Amino acid sequence: MSNNTKSVFNIYNLFERKNKKPFFLNRKKISLQNPIDIEYLSVESKKTFFYISNDNKSLTFDNLWNSIKYNKNTQISLLVNKSEDGGKEILNDKKEILNSIFVFNTVDISDEKDFNLPLIEMWNTCFKDISNSYKRENSSKIFDHISHHNTKNLFSKTLLLHFEKFIDINQSYERSFKKIYKKFSTLEKSDVEIFNEVLDSFEKNIKDYSLRMLVQYIDLFKEIKENDKFLNQNYKDLNEVQEEERIIELNNRLKSLNKIRKSSIDTITNEYRIKRINDEIKIINKIIHKTQVNSKNYINNIIKKYRNENSILNTKISILSKKPLISTKNLFNKVLINKKIISFWKKHKEKLLFLNLEELETLHKHLNNEFHLILFSNKSDVSKTKVVNIFSEYIPYANIDNFLFKSKENKNNLNKYLESLYNELNVEKNKVYMQFNDHKDEIKFHEIKQKINMSIAETNWVKKSSNNLFNKTIKVKQNKFKRLKRSYKVINEIIENCYLALQENYYDSNFTNELKARLKSTDELLSKFVKESEFYNFIIEISQFTNSKNFITKKAEIYYKTMLIFIKTFESISVNIQQFLEPFNKLKIIERTKFKLIPFWLSKNKLIIVNDTFNIMNYSDKTELLRILSILSDDNDAPFIFVSNDSNLIQTGTFDEIHIFNDYKNLEGFKFPEGLIEPKSPFTKQVLKGEVVDNTINEIEFNDQIFKINNDTNHYVYVSLNEYKNILNRQKEKENQNEVSLQTKTSDQDINNINSLFYDLEFEIQSNDELTLTRSIHLTSKEKEEKMNEYLEWEKNNYSTPLNKEDF
Known part of the structure; x- marks a missing residue:
């Protein structure tokens, strides 16, 4: 297998027989109308387009992907970044490669019954990613034994400021929900119109309250992220950190000096x-x-x-x-x-x-x-x-x-x-050195010990000062924390009472399906964000850390790292904050897509493959999706392959490389824009022009091969040897057609003997459109004779014969 260092992704020996009933390892009874035969396919660019028609009966995306996964003869290789030195390495292990590929089907975003909230799904994805990769030894240094008091003091200051804002929001909406509850309590069960009005008010207050709380959470997360950045950047400048490093350095010097005292400097x-x-x-x-x-x-x-x-x-x-x-x-x-x-x-x-x-x-x-x-x-x-x-x-x-x-x-x-x-x-x-005692070493030895003791004393003093500051504020922090928890408890109890009253009226009355759907949407927001909020759990965990003398727990650090990834992702995707609280089925296709791509953003996959052969997205949404994919690809240094039957996307200029498939094989591939200028396959020409293509596969003889047109642009055709020769002949004929005009050289010979001028000379042939590029060719005797006659005829029609050589 060729490990071409230019290739990002390679496929070898993908072949599936016609009428293969037990298809791959699954139980589906799928019959292929014709074989699938991809002898070799090499992707050399980060942004690649696969044209696969959704009219195909055999070479579909699902069949292609299943063959890659399950066919034991099919091999793949993937070029990935090395984590240790930033270089590149080639993976050949199929299982490892498949685990490194993220396949995204655009049909997955078309579910109209998806009531999940993007906000919750995004948080859960971040939380799962951190939980799976969490290791105690990789704990952030801002929580270590040196810095954790500084971290607690800075975080406490930030939390206390935001606690007041959370309490104000809760108290403000506490009054609003009490009024709604009063209306629900006095509502007659048969009065649908009034019930609808009260439900409108309840829904509006729930959404407004949730949005204000989310905005406040986001502000808190952003500020803590800045605190994290500040603490990490200034970690080495902390007095206790510098003294700790000084103690380590002095102990190493003391250890070396002690060795010298017992032996000699040469021995060391x-x-x-x-x-x-x-x-x-x-x-x-x-x-x-x-x-x-x-x-x-x-x-x-x-x-x-x-x-x-x-x-x-x-x-x-x-x-x-x-x-x-x-x-x-x-x-x-x-x-x-x-x-x-x-x-x-x-x-x-x-x-x-x-x-x-x-x-x-x-x-x-x-x-x-x-x-x-x-x-x-x-x-x-x-x-x-x-x-x-x-x-x-x-x-x-x-x-x-x-x-x-x-x-x-x-x-x-x-x-x-x-x-x-x-x-x-x-x-x-085998070298042996004599021991040599020097009284100066003894002096140095005691000096270093004294410096170590002074540094230890300095460190203890700094720790004591931080501890005193922490102890002075702990009561204030604990009281604020209790007030916050109490405000959450009160608002949740009132909202719960409103919701129970709403349900009681709902179940005892005959309401429309529209009201049922609204109730379900509201219930999702209440249960996932208002009543049981992971954001609130984050505040609880971090507050307990800042209010105690202990080190951070595993659970609290997982919440903390989840928050950092969440806010980074939040700031990276261009989605209005209100849409985070809307169910997926109420969002536009492109907005759903952005949220569904978040797992790839977080999982550090090496390759993303997007299957867009379902025609559920319009052209505008597809171009926006490609813009997002390009950002993802650049930010994560990860390539993507976009599989679609929309040939218009090729003209967007997003893709660096294009591969064209019919219902049997990969017909042609090239880097942008070389193949667009001069495609070799008639099928490719039809696709690029946006014409209706004929996917009918005639009798297959399996004599086709891959022939390279241009190695530098990865331009290849998958044809028979005879077809390849025809392509070369057509290319040569086209080149010859462009070589139609002559650049002549003047001579002082008599025009009547001009025949001698055309022998053993090199001619520069220029194309009719006067391109600056010229080609040097050598003419046969017959061609020279023909060119001479052409020139004489041209000269006769354009100029009179000169009387003297000087005139000529």
Whole structure:
């Protein structure tokens, strides 16, 4: 398998037979009208478009994705960012890759019965993400034993200011809901009109109250986020942190000085040298191990790729063998080639383990090119038996000696360097130094101990001061906290009484379905945000931390980190705050989409695939979705693939790369805008023009191959060899048609002997539209004669014959 470092995502050997009933691993009885055959597909760009028509019967998105997931012959690779050094690495493990891909179906946002609140779903997603990844050792430093008092004091100041605002809001709406409850209590059950008015008032107050509380929560979150930023930025400037670092540094110096007192400075220096050499030996051994593992995995993937391909080719041969008029020679040749390639890699595998991936990829290309040259050089009239003999007797070369030599050289260089390190290590270990006592060392020793004691005293004083400040304010904080909890309790009791009175009137009366739907919507807001709010739980957890002398609990820190991610996400998506409190089924499609994409935003997926083959979004919403995806892709450095049958989206300029599929295979692919200028496939031309395309697949002979038009732009076509030759011929004819005008050179020869001017000369041919780009060509004798006659005719019609050479 080629680990092309330019490729973001690769698919190999995706083949599904026609009329395959037990489809993949699921229980669905799906029958394909024709096979699906994607021999190889390489995505090289971050923003890619797949055109798949929703009229397809076989090559649909679901069938494509299921084959990637469940077909054992289908292989994939994915280029991802390394977390440790910011570099890139290629994943080949299928399970790992599938776990790194987020598939988003636009049909999932069309559920009109989805009464969930985006606000709650967004918080729960953030909470789940933090809970799954939480580790105590990764706890924020602002909560450590040095800084937690400063954190408590700063957070308390912020919380106390906002507590007053929360209490004011609760008390204000407490009076409003008491009035509503009074109306509900005196309401006659049969009076639907008055009930409707009171319900309107109740709904309006619930929404207004929820919105004001949400705005206040958001303000609190933003301020705490700023506190977090301030504490982290100024952490190293804290006196206690600096003194703590000073104590650690002095203890290390004391430890080293103590060693010197018991031995000598040379002995200590020698120990450091030995440690450095041992560390370097570990690094070299790690490099050797990693190189061997990577090379072995690469070669094993290549072998697996060709074995899987042969399995598919044998299936194709068995299908075509039942059709006597169709030749299987080309497929049989491929099987023989693949067997030779597998044998080649198996034979040289152990001797190539010290090559890097780029060198192995180069060898792989040499090997492929060698076999393709031999295959295409065979004439079509060569019999199948002769072809078998050619490939069975042929031994591939691919310049293997150079690669074997390079691998051996790399191995020897590493081993020589290791040997020199071991020799150096033995020399250092065998050195013996005399102990030398210096009274100055004793003085330094006691000076350092004194500095340590002073730093410890300074640290204790700072901690005591922070503790005193904390103790002075703890009563005030606890009283404020009690007032806040009491205000929440009172407002919730009144709202609950109103709701019970509303339900009592509702169940005893015959109301319309419209009122039922309104009641359900209100109930969702009450139960998820007003009565049982995770935002309120956050305040409880953080307040308990700031009001106690203990360190932060796991539960409180999870809530805290959830809040930080929540507010960051809130500020990143352009959605009106009121829409966070509306059920999903009342939001526009694009607004639902923004919320549903949040799991990808948080999950650190390496690739997002959007399936838009359902036609539930209008063009404007799709362009807005693409804008959001582009932001996500840039912010997370993660590529996305947009799958749709809307070819108009190609013209938006969002995509860097386009791949066109019919109902059988990937017909053509290219980077933007090269393929738009000159597509090779008639099907692609129809798609790009927005014309109605014919997805009917005629008799399939499985003789198509991928041919590269331009490696730099990843432009390829998936056609038969004859079709590829026709494409080249058409391209050459088009180039020749552009070479129609001549640039002539003047001469002092007589015009009657101008025939001599056109022999052994190079002409510059310019296109009719006077492009500045020119092509140099050499003409045959016949062409020169024709050009000469054309020139004489042109000269005759445009100029009179000069009388003298000087005039000419």
